[in-house]
Amino acid sequence: MKRILQNINILFDLTNEELAVLEQSLKIVTLKKNDLFLEAGTICEQIAFLESGCMRLFFDTPKKEACSDFYFENAVVGSFASFLNKSPSIVNIAAIESCELLVLSHNSVMELTTNYSKLSLLADSIIREQFLKAEKRESSFLVQSPEERFKNLLEEHPKIFKRVPLHFIAGYLNITPETLSRYRAKFLV
Amino acid sequence: MKRILQNINILFDLTNEELAVLEQSLKIVTLKKNDLFLEAGTICEQIAFLESGCMRLFFDTPKKEACSDFYFENAVVGSFASFLNKSPSIVNIAAIESCELLVLSHNSVMELTTNYSKLSLLADSIIREQFLKAEKRESSFLVQSPEERFKNLLEEHPKIFKRVPLHFIAGYLNITPETLSRYRAKFLV
DNA sequence: TTGATTTCTTGATTTGAATCAATTCTTTCC
DNA sequence: GGAAAGAATTGATTCAAATCAAGAAATCAA
Numbered sequence: 306m307k308r309i310l311q312n313i314n315i316l317f318d319l320t321n322e323e324l325a326v327l328e329q330s331l332k333i334v335t336l337k338k339n340d341l342f343l344e345a346g347t348i349c350e351q352i353a354f355l356e357s358g359c360m361r362l363f364f365d366t367p368k369k370e371a372c373s374d375f376y377f378e379n380a381v382v383g384s385f386a387s388f389l390n391k392s393p394s395i396v397n398i399a400a401i402e403s404c405e406l407l408v409l410s411h412n413s414v415m416e417l418t419t420n421y422s423k424l425s426l427l428a429d430s431i432i433r434e435q436f437l438k439a440e441k442r443e444s445s446f447l448v449q450s451p452e453e454r455f456k457n458l459l460e461e462h463p464k465i466f467k468r469v470p471l472h473f474i475a476g477y478l479n480i481t482p483e484t485l486s487r488y489r490a491k492f493l494v
Numbered sequence: 495m496k497r498i499l500q501n502i503n504i505l506f507d508l509t510n511e512e513l514a515v516l517e518q519s520l521k522i523v524t525l526k527k528n529d530l531f532l533e534a535g536t537i538c539e540q541i542a543f544l545e546s547g548c549m550r551l552f553f554d555t556p557k558k559e560a561c562s563d564f565y566f567e568n569a570v571v572g573s574f575a576s577f578l579n580k581s582p583s584i585v586n587i588a589a590i591e592s593c594e595l596l597v598l599s600h601n602s603v604m605e606l607t608t609n610y611s612k613l614s615l616l617a618d619s620i621i622r623e624q625f626l627k628a629e630k631r632e633s634s635f636l637v638q639s640p641e642e643r644f645k646n647l648l649e650e651h652p653k654i655f656k657r658v659p660l661h662f663i664a665g666y667l668n669i670t671p672e673t674l675s676r677y678r679a680k681f682l683v
Numbered sequence: 684t685t686g687a688t689t690t691c692t693t694g695a696t697t698t699g700a701a702t703c704a705a706t707t708c709t710t711t712c713c
Numbered sequence: 714g715g716a717a718a719g720a721a722t723t724g725a726t727t728c729a730a731a732t733c734a735a736g737a738a739a740t741c742a743a
Contacts, residue, residue, distance in 0.1 A: 364633050364636055364637050365637075366636075366637045371633075371636035371637050373632060373633075373636055384629065385625045386622075386625040386626045386628070386629040389618075389621070389622045389625055390622050390625070390626060392626070395629060395630070395633055396629065396633075429578075432578070432621065433575075433578040433579050435625070436574045436575040436578055436579070436624070437575045437579060437581070439575070439628040439632070440573065440575040440584060440585065441584070442632060443562060443628070443631060443632070444553050444560075444562075444584055444585075446635050446668065447553055447555075447560035447562055447665070447668055448553050448554075448555045448560050450729090451729085451730075452729090470689095470690070470691095471690075471691065472690070472691085476636070479635060479636055480730075480731090481730075481731060481732080482690080482691070482692090483691090483692080483693085483730085483731075483732085484729090484730055484731075485691095486691060486692050486693080487692085487693085487730090489691095489692090490692080490693085639699090640699085640700075641699090659719095659720070659721095660720075660721065661720070661721085669700075669701090670700075670701060670702080671720080671721070671722090672700085672701075672702085672721090672722080672723085673699090673700055673701075674721095675721060675722050675723080676700090676722085676723085678721095678722090679722080679723085684743100685742100685743090686741105686742090686743085687740100687741080687742080687743095688739100688740080688741070688742090689738100689739080689740070689741085690737100690738080690739070690740085691736100691737080691738070691739085692735100692736080692737070692738085693734100693735085693736080693737095694733105694734085694735085694736100695732105695733085695734085695735105696731100696732080696733075696734100697730105697731080697732070697733090698728105698729100698730090698731075698732085699728105699729095699730090699731090700727105700728090700729090700730100701726100701727080701728075701729090702725100702726080702727070702728085703724105703725085703726075703727090704723100704724085704725085704726100705722105705723085705724085705725105706721105706722080706723080706724100707720100707721080707722070707723095708719105708720080708721070708722085709718100709719080709720070709721085710717100710718080710719070710720085711716105711717085711718075711719085712715105712716095712717090712718100713714105713715095713716085713717100
């Protein structure tokens with residue numbers, strides 16, 4: 306059984322039936338580096354659990370690609386704004402490394418959450434998590450300086466620097482790669 | 495009947511029973527200018543519909559209050575992150591003007607959404623809306639310059655400038671009041 | 684392996700916004 | 714109504730990060 310299913314099972318104590326239907330609904334998808342999971346302008350029709358690899362969410366901009374979020378093993382991947390509203394996405398999501406995803410279609414999600422109460426709890430819990438993340442992210446822009454954001458990321462998620470190209474991290478922090486490079490030199494990373 | 499209930503009724507075509515239970519659950523609260531609806535560190539135990547007046551959401555920071563969102567008539571007010579997770583809020587919400595609020599407790603929301611399908615749809619729709627808003631807001635920081643954010647706000651929500659003190663707007667745009675003042679002079683507002 | 688991209692670093696310069704400071708304009712409320 | 718507090722403007726200066734510009738290092742592909 307996939308690691309992600311194990312984790313979900315541990316947290317939500319699924320019945321055999323729930324586990325079975327969830328497993329049947331999940332489609333395994335592999336992406337190569339740089340492959341798009343979601344393209345801005347299209348509707349996010351699916352949500353995925355990231356079994357292995359890492360990905361990034363980014364906005365299109367004239368000059369650069371404004372990287373905005375990273376996903377690692379066990380993350381839930383997708384644009385909830387687009388998925389839930391069935392509206393065109395304003396974000397892209399792409400693989401940074403080769404990735405293995407367990408994908409749920411919109412229909413599957415609806416079916417699973419309406420018919421299985423524990424899966425509905427799982428969905429709720431994922432949604433709740435998103436709200437926390439969004440609030441923290443917004444606060445980071447409003448209350449921290451770029452340098453503070455850098456130090457904070459370094460402290461809380463040092464592994465990101467091992468796996469993600471620095472120019473993506475620069476985008477996430479909303480600074481240029483040059484500035485990130487100087488921060489790194491300054492703090493002896 | 496309160497305007498907000500009318501609007502909800504129009505959108506969701508409630509039954510008489512639904513309308514009645516919703517109305518019974520709503521508690522009318524009035525706030526004076528600067529009164530707090532939610533204080534950072536406490537759990538957001540209630541969500542409100544703003545019947546009249548306007549409010550702001552802001553983060554605590556050492557120097558300034560980093561204003562982050564505004565609410566006007568018909569808005570849904572609260573920290574979803576704190577409300578849904580029952581976790582301490584990292585945001586404050588306060589009245590900018592005298593406000594009349596229709597308040598729902600956490601229990602009421604749970605009861606209403608589990609027992610009345612149309613009210614559950616209403617809740618879902620509010621949640622969906624939040625995701626769209628959060629994604630747009632994040633994109634504004636990553637893809638727009640401060641000056642572009644200003645011009646955009648001026649174009650899309652000119653009335654904000656009529657009702658909200660400028661230093662709050664400056665916080666929302668993540669610039670100083672001085673800079674906002676100069677933008678205004680530059681664009682002849 | 685080597686040549687070619689791409690990524691990262693380092694330096695010099697520019698620039699936009701913050702800061703500091705002073706004044707005017709508005710509210711608020713005794 | 715007038716004093717006091719708060720909000721907004723305007724100017725001078727500083728500063729942090731962007732930009733511009735090479736190079737170095739690493740990755741990729743032929």
